[in-house]
Amino acid sequence: MPELPEVETVARGLNQRVAGDVIESVWLGSKPEPLKSPAREIAAALQSKKIARVRRSGKHIVFDLEPLANGSSSVQWIVHLGMTGSMLVSTPEADREKHTHAIAQLASGRELRFVDPRRFGRLSVIEKFSPPGAEPLDISFEDFAKLFRGRKTPIKSALLNQKLLSGVGNIYADEALFRAGVRPRRRASSLTRDELRGLYSGLKRVLTQAIKLGGSSISDYVDSNGDEGFFQLKHRVYGREGKVCLVCKAPIKRIVIGGRSSHYCPKCQK
DNA sequence: ACTATGTCCTGCGAGC
């Protein structure tokens, strides 16, 4: 589900609400657990840790944790929401949603709940998380252009490659390519410098505006408060197959690239 | 090193 703007929204919400709180205990409920490291290690690492800060890196939520007493070292709790994951702040009395896989009890009396129907999400604890690719909102144009040099893969697939850029997913790749006027099947290396400039600024604009609107809610996505985003109302191509282009009235096309559906306007995008 | 493909999971809506 969640791409950079959704994860950013969730992380900001979590930071506002649980930074400073303390994880008292952890329940890991589902089997197999949606974990990268053994359940016991994760539970032990989270227990009795203060949440110093919650932030986003790529599509990952990063909880910066500090030990309560001297002795153990700082660690990071890394949460990836996969396609359908959500991380909710709730009261212990609230009904436990189906597919709740983990719950952290907080000293304030509240709970952090990880819910994920499709189970593509992952939890892990490490010392220092380093994202594989560059942050799309921070990268310079020159570095951005360099990412696609010599790549024969379609530009759409290159945008989704997290080792190049961290955080871009199917929605925002399609929306950025529309704003750049570039068809998703074009070979990455074939883009002209002008097209790369359009893609660079189109991607930044789309991500920035989506963050402002709290992300896109298609079916599952909600923030840490359970609220939906509004950027889906601004989609120009994603999910609009057969509908008319808002710029030129041509019908929007849907094709499959690398197993992912891709939406574009055959007239506006070259 | 890069690229294309299949697989992991559950749920929902469309079509019959």
Next chain:
DNA sequence: TGCTCGCAGGACATAG
């Protein structure tokens, strides 16, 4: 109403 099919915001492993 009930079924089967296709599809879904992601990321890996694997094979070429």
